[in-house]
Amino acid sequence: MKPIVLQIAKFHMVCALVLALFWLTPSPAVSKEKIDSKVFFEELQQRLIADGFDAKLIQEIYADQNVFFESRGVSLYFLHNEASLDYNKMTKKSWIREGRVYMREQAAAFEAAEKKFGVDPNVIAAIILVETKFGRYVGTRSIINTLSTMASLTEAPPREYLWGKLPKERRFERNKYDQKADRKSQWAYKELKAFITYTQQHKIDPINVKGSYAGALGIAQFMPSNILAYGKDGNGDGRINLFENADAIHSIASYLKHYGWKPGIDRKKAYKVVYHYNHSKYYVNTVLKISELLKG
Numbered sequence: 640m641k642p643i644v645l646q647i648a649k650f651h652m653v654c655a656l657v658l659a660l661f662w663l664t665p666s667p668a669v670s671k672e673k674i675d676s677k678v679f680f681e682e683l684q685q686r687l688i689a690d691g692f693d694a695k696l697i698q699e700i701y702a703d704q705n706v707f708f709e710s711r712g713v714s715l716y717f718l719h720n721e722a723s724l725d726y727n728k729m730t731k732k733s734w735i736r737e738g739r740v741y742m743r744e745q746a747a748a749f750e751a752a753e754k755k756f757g758v759d760p761n762v763i764a765a766i767i768l769v770e771t772k773f774g775r776y777v778g779t780r781s782i783i784n785t786l787s788t789m790a791s792l793t794e795a796p797p798r799e800y801l802w803g804k805l806p807k808e809r810r811f812e813r814n815k816y817d818q819k820a821d822r823k824s825q826w827a828y829k830e831l832k833a834f835i836t837y838t839q840q841h842k843i844d845p846i847n848v849k850g851s852y853a854g855a856l857g858i859a860q861f862m863p864s865n866i867l868a869y870g871k872d873g874n875g876d877g878r879i880n881l882f883e884n885a886d887a888i889h890s891i892a893s894y895l896k897h898y899g900w901k902p903g904i905d906r907k908k909a910y911k912v913v914y915h916y917n918h919s920k921y922y923v924n925t926v927l928k929i930s931e932l933l934k935g
């Protein structure tokens with residue numbers, strides 16, 4: 640029988656070896672299912688190329704191992720009982736205090752945006768609070784995967800595949816699923832084109848941009864088509880980057896001005912303008928309430 644010390648030493652060596660093997664073995668970062676699901680993007684790539692995007696660029700994007708059919712995130716669109724946001728929580732004193740700090744920190748950007756677009760800084764800060772808690776939660780889903788997956792639902796195979804992935808007890812009725820898939824796939828295709836255009840214009844790698852499960856991105860949670868239309872370079876570095884506070888602040892101001900914001904407008908008109916940002920009365924009422932509280 641070996642001395643106990645040696646046995647322990649051997650045991651430790653084995654453990655170290657197992658650990659070393661564990662760390663050295665390349666982990667299968669992308670599952671086979673995800674790789675197989677790439678076939679669903681073949682038609683989509685052809686459409687993008689036919690619509691004028693560079694074939695090499697498109698093939699490169701879709702060949703990347705991190706680009707795949709995102710059934711988990713996109714299925715949220717087709718299920719009942721979506722988690723609803725508790726907007727009331729955002730009018731808490733602690734958030735208002737933090738809002739004031741944020742406005743002080745970003746005072747230069749708020750002042751410049753107000754001068755240029757005539758939009759109340761309190762409303763902009765309120766939107767940034769509700770959307771991302773001042774940039775803290777900008778979303779973790781790949782924008783290219785989300786939009787590509789939704790856009791691919793015009794084709795029967797990916798549509799059937801996603802339908803099969805939805806939990807039976809929570810999914811819509813089939814005709815409702817098809818109706819929504821029709822609508823959302825058209826919308827997502829336009830957003831996907833805007834997203835690729837935007838990332839090309841601003842030299843951003845499209846594969847690494849993360850956002851919400853709906854494909855909104857940055858501190859202001861803009862959809863790509865809105866970035867192209869209303870996005871602004873607030874810090875003057877020559878790029879529109881919605882992950883930067885000054886750019887987000889200017890872009891929201893530009894958006895609200897476009898939809899009719901004017902200095903000193905009454906609550907009723909303000910309601911209509913903010914409604915464009917998110918078609919929810921709870922959302923708009925919360926934003927306007929926060930902006931009042933921020934004014935103090």
Ligand SMILES: [Ca+2]
Nearest residue numbers: 872876878880
């Ligand atoms: Ca910028």
